[in-house]
Structures are given as structure tokens and as C-alpha cells.
Amino acid sequence: MKIALLGYGKMGKVIERIALERGHEIVLKKDQNNTFEGLLNADVAIDFSVPDSAIENISECLNNGIPVISGTTGWVADYPKMVSLCEAKNGSFIYASNFSLGVNVFFELNEYLAKMMANLKQYNVSMEEIHHTQKLDAPSGTAITLAEGVIKHTDYSNWTLETPISNEIRIEAKRIENVPGTHSIFYDSEVDQIEIKHTAHSREGFALGAVVAAEWLVGKKGVFTMKDVLGLNSK
Numbered sequence: 001m002k003i004a005l006l007g008y009g010k011m012g013k014v015i016e017r018i019a020l021e022r023g024h025e026i027v028l029k030k031d032q033n034n035t036f037e038g039l040l041n042a043d044v045a046i047d048f049s050v051p052d053s054a055i056e057n058i059s060e061c062l063n064n065g066i067p068v069i070s071g072t073t074g075w076v077a078d079y080p081k082m083v084s085l086c087e088a089k090n091g092s093f094i095y096a097s098n099f100s101l102g103v104n105v106f107f108e109l110n111e112y113l114a115k116m117m118a119n120l121k122q123y124n125v126s127m128e129e130i131h132h133t134q135k136l137d138a139p140s141g142t143a144i145t146l147a148e149g150v151i152k153h154t155d156y157s158n159w160t161l162e163t164p165i166s167n168e169i170r171i172e173a174k175r176i177e178n179v180p181g182t183h184s185i186f187y188d189s190e191v192d193q194i195e196i197k198h199t200a201h202s203r204e205g206f207a208l209g210a211v212v213a214a215e216w217l218v219g220k221k222g223v224f225t226m227k228d229v230l231g232l233n234s235k
């Protein structure tokens with residue numbers, strides 16, 4: 001498979017290594033300093049760039065009939081626009097706030113726990129995410145997906161980085177040197193605490209998941225999620 005990398009930073013470089021190990025070829029490594037030249041030779045594009053460039057990168061792919069995977073976070077308010085563009089162009093698109101298998105299992109666990117806790121009003125939900133100090137967005141895209149998973153099954157209706165008012169889930173975003181990504185969800189009552197936690201030990205899991213998603217997407221039309229890629233939709 002010929003892959004265009006849109007974003008060639010920390011993630012782009014790990015994705016390149018894993019893609020080459022799996023027998024793929026890299027036909028474009030786009031950063032701030034070059035153009036999309038080479039994109040049209042790609043079977044699929046993988047965007048791990050910056051919040052301000054994700055929409056341009058994804059649009060360029062969809063407008064040119066190139067299937068695109070995006071892992072860039074911090075632009076999700078505009079996700080519906082990219083879904084509409086993909087549908088209008090009969091294209092192929094996957095966005096995931098987190099491509100790792102472990103986190104996608106954790107997303108399911110989070111929703112399962114939220115369903116069980118929904119009627120136990122004595123418990124207060126909060127979250128913590130910890131990432132490296134270069135991260136541009138807060139809270140992390142993964143924390144937002146986790147909060148949405150709780151909101152879907154409980155009376156919570158929003159998340160906040162500030163002091164929460166009723167029905168808001170407080171997310172604390174910590175930035176510590178070299179942390180690849182740690183997410184915790186807490187259910188606190190006066191008498192106890194339930195905590196679930198996912199800790200990424202490196203960026204390998206995110207990158208492998210993105211390459212697997214790219215391999216899966218080629219030849220399909222539509223807007224998909226990691227649930228489709230991992231066959232979790234029917235569960």
C-alpha cells in the first residue's frame with residue numbers, strides 16, 4: 001500500500017516505521033514546510049498533524065478521492081463538516097481520538113461501567129488525563145470520547161476543565177514531560193472510589209492501530225470508526 005503521511009512529527013515517524021515493517025511504502029511526508037505533491041500517488045493518507053491543519057489535510061484527501069485516516073485531535077467541533085464532505089464526495093474516512101486497541105477496549109469498559117453506575121446517584125464522576133508537555137490541545141481527544149461515553153448513559157450532560165456545576169464531568173488535564181498518554185475515570189462516593197485507568201507505555205499502540213485502520217479502509221466507501229475496524233459494533 002502507498003501511504004501519504006500528513007504530519008511527520010512524533011506520531012508520523014512511528015507510523016512510518018510500522019508501515020515499512022508491514023511492507024508499505026511512504027509516498028509523501030507532509031509537514032509545515034512542503035506541499036501535497038505526491039498525495040495523488042497514495043492509496044491512503046494518514047493525518048497526525050496539528051489541530052489547525054487537520055481540516056485542510058482531510059479535505060484535500062476527500063476532494064481528491066484519497067481515503068483518509070485522521071488521528072489529529074483538537075478539531076472535533078468540525079467533525080460533522082468532514083462527514084458531510086466525505087458523503088458528498090463518496091469518499092472514505094476514519095477519525096479516532098485514539099487508535100490503540102487497548103484504549104478502544106477501554107472505551108467499551110467505560111460505557112459498561114457508566115451504564116452500571118447510572119442509577120447510583122451517590123457517586124460523582126471525574127476524569128484525569130496526563131500527556132507530554134508538547135501537547136497542543138486540552139483536554140485530550142481521548143478524554144472527550146470518554147466523557148461522551150459517560151454522558152451517553154448517565155444524567156451528566158457536559159464536561160469541563162473548570163470547577164464543575166451539576167451535571168458536568170470535571171476533567172483534569174496534566175502535562176508532564178514524556179508521558180505518551182494516561183487516562184483515568186473516577187467514581188467517588190463518601191465511602192469509596194472506583195477507578196479505571198489506561199496507561200500507554202509508548203506511541204506504538206496508537207501508530208499500529210492507525211496503520212491497521214488504513215489497511216482496513218482501502219477499498220471501502222463511507223465514514224467509519226475504530227468500532228468498525230475492530231468489529232466492536234455488533235457487540
Ligand SMILES: NC(=O)C1=CN([C@@H]2O[C@H](COP(=O)(O)OP(=O)(O)OC[C@H]3O[C@@H](n4cnc5c(N)ncnc54)[C@H](OP(=O)(O)O)[C@@H]3O)[C@@H](O)[C@H]2O)C=CC1
Nearest residue numbers: 007008009010011031032049053071072073097098099206
Ligand atoms: N488518535 C490517536 O491515536 C493519537 C492522536 N494524536 C494526535 O496526533 C496529532 C499529532 O501528534 P504528534 O505527532 O505527537 O505531534 P507533533 O507535534 O510531534 O507533530 C505534528 C506534525 O504536524 C506537522 N504539521 C504542522 N502543520 C502541518 C500542516 N499544515 N500539514 C501537515 N502537517 C503539519 C508538524 O510539522 P512541523 O514539524 O513542520 O511543524 C509536525 O510534523 C496531535 O493532534 C495528537 O493529539 C497523537 C497520538 C495518538
Ligand SMILES: O=C(O)C1=N[C@H](C(=O)O)C[C@H](O)C1
Nearest residue numbers: 073097135140141142180181
Ligand atoms: O497528543 C498525544 O500525544 C495524544 N493525543 C491523543 C488524544 O488527544 O487523546 C491520543 C493519545 O492520548 C496521545
